[in-house]
Amino acid sequence: MKLTINDLAKMTGLAKSTISGVLNNKDGFSEKTRQKVLEAAEQYGYVPNEIARGLSTKYTKTIGLVIKDITNPFYSKLTKGVQEVAGEYGYTVFLCSSFEDHRTEKEQIQAMLSRRVDGLIVAPLLEEVTFDHLFDLKAKSVPFVLLGSVPGLDSSYVEFDDYDGGRQVTEHLLERGHRSIGFAAGLPTSRASRERLRACRDVLSAHGLALRAEFTFEGAQELADGVEVGRKLIAMKERPSALICFDDVVALGVVKAFQSEGLRIPEDLSLIGFDDIDLMIFPLTTVSIPTYEAGKALARTLFGQIFGGPDTPAQRIVFDEKLVVRQSVLTVTN
Amino acid sequence: MKLTINDLAKMTGLAKSTISGVLNNKDGFSEKTRQKVLEAAEQYGYVPNEIARGLSTKYTKTIGLVIKDITNPFYSKLTKGVQEVAGEYGYTVFLCSSFEDHRTEKEQIQAMLSRRVDGLIVAPLLEEVTFDHLFDLKAKSVPFVLLGSVPGLDSSYVEFDDYDGGRQVTEHLLERGHRSIGFAAGLPTSRASRERLRACRDVLSAHGLALRAEFTFEGAQELADGVEVGRKLIAMKERPSALICFDDVVALGVVKAFQSEGLRIPEDLSLIGFDDIDLMIFPLTTVSIPTYEAGKALARTLFGQIFGGPDTPAQRIVFDEKLVVRQSVLTVTN
DNA sequence: AAAATAATTTGAACCGGTTCAATTTTCCTG
DNA sequence: CAGGAAAATTGAACCGGTTCAAATTATTTT
Numbered sequence: 001m002k003l004t005i006n007d008l009a010k011m012t013g014l015a016k017s018t019i020s021g022v023l024n025n026k027d028g029f030s031e032k033t034r035q036k037v038l039e040a041a042e043q044y045g046y047v048p049n050e051i052a053r054g055l056s057t058k059y060t061k062t063i064g065l066v067i068k069d070i071t072n073p074f075y076s077k078l079t080k081g082v083q084e085v086a087g088e089y090g091y092t093v094f095l096c097s098s099f100e101d102h103r104t105e106k107e108q109i110q111a112m113l114s115r116r117v118d119g120l121i122v123a124p125l126l127e128e129v130t131f132d133h134l135f136d137l138k139a140k141s142v143p144f145v146l147l148g149s150v151p152g153l154d155s156s157y158v159e160f161d162d163y164d165g166g167r168q169v170t171e172h173l174l175e176r177g178h179r180s181i182g183f184a185a186g187l188p189t190s191r192a193s194r195e196r197l198r199a200c201r202d203v204l205s206a207h208g209l210a211l212r213a214e215f216t217f218e219g220a221q222e223l224a225d226g227v228e229v230g231r232k233l234i235a236m237k238e239r240p241s242a243l244i245c246f247d248d249v250v251a252l253g254v255v256k257a258f259q260s261e262g263l264r265i266p267e268d269l270s271l272i273g274f275d276d277i278d279l280m281i282f283p284l285t286t287v288s289i290p291t292y293e294a295g296k297a298l299a300r301t302l303f304g305q306i307f308g309g310p311d312t313p314a315q316r317i318v319f320d321e322k323l324v325v326r327q328s329v330l331t332v333t334n
Numbered sequence: 335m336k337l338t339i340n341d342l343a344k345m346t347g348l349a350k351s352t353i354s355g356v357l358n359n360k361d362g363f364s365e366k367t368r369q370k371v372l373e374a375a376e377q378y379g380y381v382p383n384e385i386a387r388g389l390s391t392k393y394t395k396t397i398g399l400v401i402k403d404i405t406n407p408f409y410s411k412l413t414k415g416v417q418e419v420a421g422e423y424g425y426t427v428f429l430c431s432s433f434e435d436h437r438t439e440k441e442q443i444q445a446m447l448s449r450r451v452d453g454l455i456v457a458p459l460l461e462e463v464t465f466d467h468l469f470d471l472k473a474k475s476v477p478f479v480l481l482g483s484v485p486g487l488d489s490s491y492v493e494f495d496d497y498d499g500g501r502q503v504t505e506h507l508l509e510r511g512h513r514s515i516g517f518a519a520g521l522p523t524s525r526a527s528r529e530r531l532r533a534c535r536d537v538l539s540a541h542g543l544a545l546r547a548e549f550t551f552e553g554a555q556e557l558a559d560g561v562e563v564g565r566k567l568i569a570m571k572e573r574p575s576a577l578i579c580f581d582d583v584v585a586l587g588v589v590k591a592f593q594s595e596g597l598r599i600p601e602d603l604s605l606i607g608f609d610d611i612d613l614m615i616f617p618l619t620t621v622s623i624p625t626y627e628a629g630k631a632l633a634r635t636l637f638g639q640i641f642g643g644p645d646t647p648a649q650r651i652v653f654d655e656k657l658v659v660r661q662s663v664l665t666v667t668n
Numbered sequence: 669a670a671a672a673t674a675a676t677t678t679g680a681a682c683c684g685g686t687t688c689a690a691t692t693t694t695c696c697t698g
Numbered sequence: 699c700a701g702g703a704a705a706a707t708t709g710a711a712c713c714g715g716t717t718c719a720a721a722t723t724a725t726t727t728t
Contacts, residue, residue, distance in 0.1 A: 002474070047444065047447060047448050048448060049389075049448065049450060050448045050449045050450065051385055051388045051389050051394060051449065051450045052389050054385045055383075055385050055386050055389055060385060062428075062449070065429075069414070070404065070410045070413050070414055070417070071407075071410050071411055071414050071612075073405070073407075073613070076404045076405050076410045077405055079404050079429070080403070080404055080405050080431070083404070083429065083430075083431055092428050092430065092445055092446075092449065093428065093429055094396075094426050094427065094428055094429075095399075095413070095417065095427055095428075095429035096417075096426065097414070097417055110381065111426055112426075113381060114381050114382060114383065114384045115384045115385065115396070115426065116383060116384065116385045140336075222612070223612055223613060223615075249613065252613060252615050253615075255615050256615040259615065277613075278405075278556070278557055279407075279557060279583065279586060279611075279613050281557075281586050281587075281589050281590040281593065281615075281616065282615065
């Protein structure tokens, strides 16, 4: 059915090694045969079988990207960055989603390995359990880059300075006079969320303040979760004057809940998010995260590993997070 | 480095065909050898090389998904649906983005073919040029399913009744008394946009009305484009009373433009979008599109083709679009 | 024009699996 | 316990490429 290199060899009367050589631009072939091969390949529309090639060269021109959920703007933008760079290198990317499940993450990585990807980009779930599967990658010396470092694992990674982002927003709120601050954290599997929360706590306690338990929410991930948090806040007798949301999506949910009750942001609640997503139309004060650039950096770092061989030193790239002040934070005068 | 089936054969003292047979659950092996193989595989952590397997079986357990831009919520949700079903079948998906470029689309499909995917899902760009590459797929009898039919190509597809969606929104506006209607269309490569626009024109002309050229915009794709359209409208002396946007993202852009000028939706402009995206917090009247379900349907149809062999009849699935009335359309009394 | 050298081309082995006809082993039966 | 059938195992070919030492052909050199 499909034309193979053997067919081409038969048709041109040349050896398959000759065909292979010419097609891979190796030199040592006469101009005459070179033309003959090229013409025949062109004429019959020969497309080399990358699978077969991969088997002998050990390079599949394929990388795996394991993320949590493509539906989240954060990841879709990151993915776009990865794709962009992969394309430049003639690589194709396998998209795998862990759907926030630790076992799925492991399985996906396993599947990628069995498909012999040349490298992996993983946005690992943070969990108490184990990072064995990641240490394994290192042990097997499979090129890989992580989104976010993993304690004790000496690997390449790209991450954001989430702690500093958390610090910035908290200080911003303090500067604007807020003393009662709430926090809508993400899932416990999110490193970013944890860091931001930790920073928030640190800054508050440095000012003799604390995050009150009833103003601290957990597991906020999607818009609906944000709406839920918003509802809970609305139902409270006493409410924090400001809420830091783990990301813009959650913040958007809070905005939605408040708006649907006729309450207003920032008059009734000051709000801060993270990510600075494109689809934001609400003037939300947030923290911009160079997601797209991070995706590109992840891919570039990975290709560095792939082409640099197993002794390529691990690279660590940290992107800054930057507060973007808009109109969702009120200045309160005590 | 990596353990192969040959290694395993040597270690157990069995033939590689035995190892292969046991591991693939073929019968005709004694319980004793079966155990021996299984234990050895387990103990040494043997993972079959899918590349090698793919070469001989012709099945790579891999499908290709070619979309325009993963960053668009429409596609990310569709992708999620595809992934979900692919996962159920033990398949992994190659994500390819055409980035709205016809040539890139062709190249991506080519790349997928050279990687011998078992099937393809393509959201093709609509262009004057050619659909040769799609007809080629048919000719080569590569299993594939399209998002949206292509004229003259008898293939499986999943599509939305975009014409009807366009009809619904236009009639809704007419019912609410609007007579001066504008349309922010998407890129000319979007079939959905074209259909919606066509329906709008048809309905209007059936009512003796027409879409005025100065109220018809083209190439609106991202939020920024919507903002642009909004600005243009604001700058006009005379403005339509309602605007239909090709999708929610564009509508969101218009909202943003209006809000930033202190104008209000729907008081200053009635607005309708398409997609009913999750991240919407503005009470936008829109048309809900079962994107996630479509993604699943695409995948299921594809697997039907893959496992059903080349004579599987082409399937056509059309999803309805459904108007969701919220608060972005004013009732005007003339 | 023969010998030496350089330029091309080729054939066989290999990558890591699957497949299946042929062979070997085991089990029954008379 | 020989002989035949059934069960289990194996070996070789194949999938479609790449690689490289060896063979062939062309070009110089003397």
